[in-house]
Every structure is written in structure tokens, then in C-alpha cells.
Amino acid sequence: MGTLYVxxxxxxxxxxxxxxxxxxxxxxxxxVAEDTRSALKLFQVFGIRKPLVSFFRHNVRQRxxxxxxxxxxxxxxxxxxxxxxxxISDPGPELVSAAAAEGIPITVIPGPSxxxxxxxxxxxxxxxxxxxxxxxxxxxKRRKVLSELQDEKRTVVLFESPxxxxxxxxxxxxxxxxxxxxVCRELTKxxxxxYRGYPRDVNAELLDSHIRGEFTVILSPLx
Numbered sequence: 001m002g003t004l005y006v007x008x009x010x011x012x013x014x015x016x017x018x019x020x021x022x023x024x025x026x027x028x029x030x031x032v033a034e035d036t037r038s039a040l041k042l043f044q045v046f047g048i049r050k051p052l053v054s055f056f057r058h059n060v061r062q063r064x065x066x067x068x069x070x071x072x073x074x075x076x077x078x079x080x081x082x083x084x085x086x087x088i089s090d091p092g093p094e095l096v097s098a099a100a101a102e103g104i105p106i107t108v109i110p111g112p113s114x115x116x117x118x119x120x121x122x123x124x125x126x127x128x129x130x131x132x133x134x135x136x137x138x139x140x141k142r143r144k145v146l147s148e149l150q151d152e153k154r155t156v157v158l159f160e161s162p163x164x165x166x167x168x169x170x171x172x173x174x175x176x177x178x179x180x181x182x183v184c185r186e187l188t189k190x191x192x193x194x195y196r197g198y199p200r201d202v203n204a205e206l207l208d209s210h211i212r213g214e215f216t217v218i219l220s221p222l223x
Contacts, residue, residue: 002029002071004099005078006092008085008111009038012189014045016112022046024109029075032067034090035082042080055079060091064098071104078109083214085113089133089159114187115157118216121194122155122182125221129155135168142168146175149219156219162211169203172219180220186213 005024010016025031025048032055033039039052055063071077079086079095086092099106119126135158136142149156160168165183172181176199183195183202191213195202 001104002073002075002077003105003107004071004096005076005107005109006086006096007078007080007109008113009042009080009083011083011112011114011117011187012192014042016188017042017046018109018111021109021111022048025050025078025080027076028078030070031078031080032063032095033080033082034086034092038082039080050078055091055095057091060094064095067095068098068102068104071099072102083112083114085111088113088115088131112188114159114184114214114216117187118157118182118184118218119155121184121187122218122220124155124180124182124218126155129157131157134159134161135164137164139167139171143171143175146171150176151222152219153222155221158217158219160215160217162213162215165211165215165217166203166206168217169199169206172217173199173203176219178223182218184216184218187216189213 005028007021007024028050030053031039031050032053034056036052036054067077079092081090081092087096096106115131119129135145181199181202185193195205
């Protein structure tokens with residue numbers, strides 16, 4: 001029986017790739033990737049040549065039986081997401097859960113995480129925090145989730161895309177106007193930027209910026 005290696009990959013700066021990750025990717029029989037384009041960039045930099053299988057939210061059910069069959073046959077497999085730790089806002093848990101149910105050995109190769117990186121930058125209390133991933137796309141559902149955070153006494157971490165960040169900050173300005181927030185853009189990359197302040201001020205600052213890259217947003221606890 002093979003082993004499933006759940007591998008964290010750099011969230012931006014490829015120099016953050018640990019030696020154990022590179023060695024594992026070179027030694028396994030197969031790499032399962034949420035985004036094969038991101039995986040190929042990593043492969044090219046570190047001279048990795050392994051078969052790649054795409055594994056994203058629209059093909060999870062079709063992929064899992066074949067992947068389990070390979071693991072049962074003795075093939076070692078690495079699971080990677082497009083950035084960070086598999087299982088955080090991606091379909092990784094489905095494969096890990098299915099492998100665990102089969103008694104297949106699972107090993108985690110730890111590494112960079114946008115969640116913990118942003119928490120460290122924020123300066124907000126991190127002894128207790130909640131992570132809610134991406135907010136709903138539809139405005140009504142998104143505002144409902146944010147409304148439920150009005151009495152939250154823990155630090156809140158969420159992800160957002162460049163296409164929706166201004167709308168999200170607008171909703172936060174309306175529903176949580178007195179919270180301090182930290183917005184991190186392009187963490188660990190060349191153009192990494194951190195915005196701090198009240199939601200309305202950060203949103204105004206972003207109006208004068210080119211909105212590109214992925215965002216991690218941290219909300220302070222209830223004052």
C-alpha cells in the first residue's frame with residue numbers, strides 16, 4: 001500500500017519551499033494538484049519531473065476512485081494545492097478522508113500558510129481565532145455571514161479574490177465599521193502590501209490601487 005503525502009507549497013515566494021517538500025515531490029510516483037499550472041512552475045524551478053493529475057472541485061468525485069486504486073496498488077502520491085496547505089479552502093479533505101477510510105497511510109509535509117502568515121503580520125490576538133475561508137459570492141449571503149460576526153470576540157481570518165475585495169470591504173464598512181482590519185495582498189511576493197485601519201479607510205486606500213493578486217483579510221476581535 002502506498003502513502004499519501006499532503007504537501008504544503010509556497011504561498012508566493014518559491015524560496016520558502018523546504019528541502020523536505022522538494023525531496024518528497026521528487027520521490028513520489030504521482031503528484032495530485034489543484035492547479036497543474038502552478039505545479040508546473042514549481043516543478044520547473046526545482047527540476048521535478050513527475051506525472052501530474054488535476055484535482056479540483058469540479059472533478060473530485062471522478063478522480064477519487066482512481067487515485068485510491070493507485071494508492072492501494074502501492075504507489076506513493078503527493079497532494080498539493082495551488083498555494084499553501086492542502087485542505088484549506090480547496091478539495092483536499094475529500095481525498096484525505098477517503099484515504100483514511102481505506103486505512104491508507106497519510107503523512108503531512110508542513111509549510112507556508114497564508115492564514116498564519118497574515119495573523120503574524122496583523123498583530124491581533126492569535127491565541128484564539130476563526131478562519132472562514134472565502135465569503136459567499138452572493139451579496140445577501142455574504143452580508144448574513146458578516147452580520148453573524150458582529151459579536152465575535154475572536155480574531156477572524158478570511159480569503160478574498162481581487163474581483164470582490166472592494167465589495168467585501170464595503171460590506172464590512174457597513175456591518176462592522178468599528179473593527180480594525182488588516183488586509184494583506186500578495187503575501188511573500190515581490191509586491192506584498194499590507195493595509196491597516198478601519199474598514200472604510202482601507203477601502204478608500206484600495207480605490208487608489210491596482211487590485212491584483214489574492215487577499216487575506218484579518219478582522220480584530222470585538223473591542
